[in-house]
Amino acid sequence: MQKVPFTTGYLTAHCGDDAYGTLDGYKAEGGYETARRVLKKGTPEDLIETLKASGLQGRGGASFIAGQKWSFMPGAEDDTGPRYLVCNADESEPGSFKDRLLLERAPHLLLEGILLAAFAIRAEKTFLYVRGEYGEAIRVLTRAIEEARAGKVLGPRALGSRFAHDVVLVRGAGAYICGEETGLLESLEGKKGQPRKKPPYPAENGVFGRPTTVNNVETLCHVPHIVEKGADWFRGIGTAESPGNTLFGVSGHVVRPGLYELPLGTPLDEIVFEHAGGVAGGRKLKAVIPGGLSMAVLPAGQVDVPMANEFLRERQTALGTGGIIVMDDTTCMVRVACIITHFFREESCGQCTQCREGTGWMNRIVSRIERGEGRFEDLALLKDVCAKMEGKTICAFADAAAWPVQGLLRHFPQDFQSHVTHGQCPYPGSFVLA
Amino acid sequence: MIGETLRARIDAEIARFPVKRGGLLGALHIVQEGQGCVSLAASKELAAIFDVFPVEVIELVRFYNFFHESPRGRHQVYVCTNLPCALRGANVLLKGLEQHLGVGVGETTADGRVHLGREECLGACANAPMIRVGGVYHEDLDLAGACAVLDALE
Numbered sequence: 001m002q003k004v005p006f007t008t009g010y011l012t013a014h015c016g017d018d019a020y021g022t023l024d025g026y027k028a029e030g031g032y033e034t035a036r037r038v039l040k041k042g043t044p045e046d047l048i049e050t051l052k053a054s055g056l057q058g059r060g061g062a063s064f065i066a067g068q069k070w071s072f073m074p075g076a077e078d079d080t081g082p083r084y085l086v087c088n089a090d091e092s093e094p095g096s097f098k099d100r101l102l103l104e105r106a107p108h109l110l111l112e113g114i115l116l117a118a119f120a121i122r123a124e125k126t127f128l129y130v131r132g133e134y135g136e137a138i139r140v141l142t143r144a145i146e147e148a149r150a151g152k153v154l155g156p157r158a159l160g161s162r163f164a165h166d167v168v169l170v171r172g173a174g175a176y177i178c179g180e181e182t183g184l185l186e187s188l189e190g191k192k193g194q195p196r197k198k199p200p201y202p203a204e205n206g207v208f209g210r211p212t213t214v215n216n217v218e219t220l221c222h223v224p225h226i227v228e229k230g231a232d233w234f235r236g237i238g239t240a241e242s243p244g245n246t247l248f249g250v251s252g253h254v255v256r257p258g259l260y261e262l263p264l265g266t267p268l269d270e271i272v273f274e275h276a277g278g279v280a281g282g283r284k285l286k287a288v289i290p291g292g293l294s295m296a297v298l299p300a301g302q303v304d305v306p307m308a309n310e311f312l313r314e315r316q317t318a319l320g321t322g323g324i325i326v327m328d329d330t331t332c333m334v335r336v337a338c339i340i341t342h343f344f345r346e347e348s349c350g351q352c353t354q355c356r357e358g359t360g361w362m363n364r365i366v367s368r369i370e371r372g373e374g375r376f377e378d379l380a381l382l383k384d385v386c387a388k389m390e391g392k393t394i395c396a397f398a399d400a401a402a403w404p405v406q407g408l409l410r411h412f413p414q415d416f417q418s419h420v421t422h423g424q425c426p427y428p429g430s431f432v433l434a
Numbered sequence: 435m436i437g438e439t440l441r442a443r444i445d446a447e448i449a450r451f452p453v454k455r456g457g458l459l460g461a462l463h464i465v466q467e468g469q470g471c472v473s474l475a476a477s478k479e480l481a482a483i484f485d486v487f488p489v490e491v492i493e494l495v496r497f498y499n500f501f502h503e504s505p506r507g508r509h510q511v512y513v514c515t516n517l518p519c520a521l522r523g524a525n526v527l528l529k530g531l532e533q534h535l536g537v538g539v540g541e542t543t544a545d546g547r548v549h550l551g552r553e554e555c556l557g558a559c560a561n562a563p564m565i566r567v568g569g570v571y572h573e574d575l576d577l578a579g580a581c582a583v584l585d586a587l588e
Contacts (some may be wrong), residue, residue: 002558003560003561082452091557092554092555092557093555094516094517094518094554094555094559095517095518095555095559096555096557096559097557097558097559097560099557100557100558131557132463132500133553133556133557133566134557135568135569135570135571136569136570136571138569139569168450168451170459170460171459171460171463172459172500173459173462173463173498173499173500173501174498174499174500174553175497175498175499176554187459188456188459189453189455189456190455190456190457190458190459190484190494191455191494192493192494192497193497193498208451208452208453208456249559249560250560251518251521251559251560251562252517252518252521252522252559253521253522257518257559257560257561257562258560259560289517293516293517293555323559325517325518325521325559327521331521336517339515339516339517339520340517343516343554343555346554347554349497431520431521431522431523431525432520432525432526433520433525434515434525434528434539434552
């Protein structure tokens with residue numbers, strides 16, 4: 001079971017309490033009261049306005065404004081058929097493990113968020129797509145959905161309102177690309193998870209050809225809190241552009257790896273050195289990946305940055321999923337590049353040539369440098385491959401494969417050059433590869 | 435052959451979706467749980483049930499890491515070796531497990547008891563290194579602890 005966060009806030013305050021995972025325990029904390037009120041007396045338009053006013057950014061990696069996404073859905077005048085909400089619980093960004101906590105420890109908070117979002121976009125059904133490896137989360141959610149149906153939280157008269165809703169739990173099958181929203185829609189339709197060309201966007205033509213909104217787990221878990229306490233309350237947390245708390249996951253060479261619920265804009269060095277206790281074993285910091293494996297690395301000298309996109313952007317990286325991977329001074333960055341490029345090579349869906357071939361090229365070049373067989377022209381070749389992948393494919397996967405390699409070459413060219421010059425790794429104490 | 439019990443579960447899965455094919459991924463899970471793999475014969479049967487070409491089922495089996503076309507042993511053990519786990523010794527653990535079991539990655543012990551594999555990030559980065567045994571995570575492991583987990587498997 002996922003460890004409870006070291007610092008908690010409104011999202012995770014009750015995650016250490018086993019009863020909170022049950023319907024009765026959740027209700028005892030005031031759970032479902034917000035959704036009950038809104039479903040009986042509110043309107044979808046007001047709900048969308050509240051979410052827009054709150055400025056909540058999606059927590060799935062792309063930071064798209066959630067209320068805006070909802071507003072793309074057709075309004076009440078469109079009565080051509082069903083529309084759907086999809087909850088993206090296919091968390092698989094390396095370094096990211098926050099949704100797992102919410103799935104395992106706050107299933108009813110998620111279901112309340114789902115009910116509110118579904119009401120806002122007038123969806124009759126939610127497909128909750130959970131990554132197949134999350135066995136415990138699937139067990140917990142299966143039970144929570146059964147409880148919610150039996151307790152008339154879900155069903156033809158959800159929470160005693162005139163709004164009908166049901167949740168269908170769907171188990172993924174081990175493909176990172178299904179976390180991309182249109183790859184996920186394809187997977188739900190029983191197909192390979194190969195992302196779609198856009199437009200049309202999901203709000204127009206989503207799953208099973210119907211208007212669909214895809215929201216991340218943590219995004220939906222924010223909704224009941226924002227609706228209950230108001231957009232102004234939410235705007236009072238975090239930065240002007242990036243409001244609210246988020247769940248940062250800290251892993252790698254730190255004293256206290258774990259989850260930390262903190263406001264967006266909390267400085268990265270504060271998270272690493274104060275909250276997570278600094279670098280383990282008394283070593284020095286070498287580098288930090290701030291937002292999951294897809295985001296560009298920052299060297300130790302650049303970690304004095306607030307964790308919000310408007311600040312990270314200036315350092316050519318981004319918040320991503322808030323997965324912070326810390327590396328000490330024993331770490332060989334060529335080995336890091338081997339792991340990153342191996343991952344993207346394995347997970348490319350194979351549909352676009354630039355990505356399918358480019359990820360393989362990057363992995364082969366980096367691997368030969370690591371083996372001591374690199375050539376001096378390899379660094380320029382790597383940059384060239386990255387440039388030919390970035391922005392040239394159907395989805396953002398190729399960008400996500402190019403960015404971290406560009407980041408490593410930008411900040412640690414000496415690690416690569418040293419391997420080529422000396423034919424061996426200059427870091428005898430570095431972590432080992434398979 | 436997909437027997438009556440599995441067929442009933444597949445029909446129930448199909449009923450959860452507005453379009454029949456939506457149940458196909460779930461049907462693959464059901465077949466693999468029931469038969470230990472999704473064989474070529476099973477893919478052809480599923481194709482008939484879902485009114486699609488056999489190749490459309492076979493390519494799903496090969497696209498999704500979860501599914502395999504031949505049995506992999508009673509217990510499937512996967513070591514996460516992505517960056518957060520690798521930084522905390524996952525590959526040292528993996529090599530130790532290879533020695534302990536006497537098999538390499540992607541292989542199954544001669545008695546068919548344990549299949550050893552490696553996987554990409556499993557979302558347990560703060561509890562590295564870790565292994566997944568079927569649907570159960572074992573976290574914060576050292577080699578002795580991981581060996582004890584494997585030895586306790588039937």
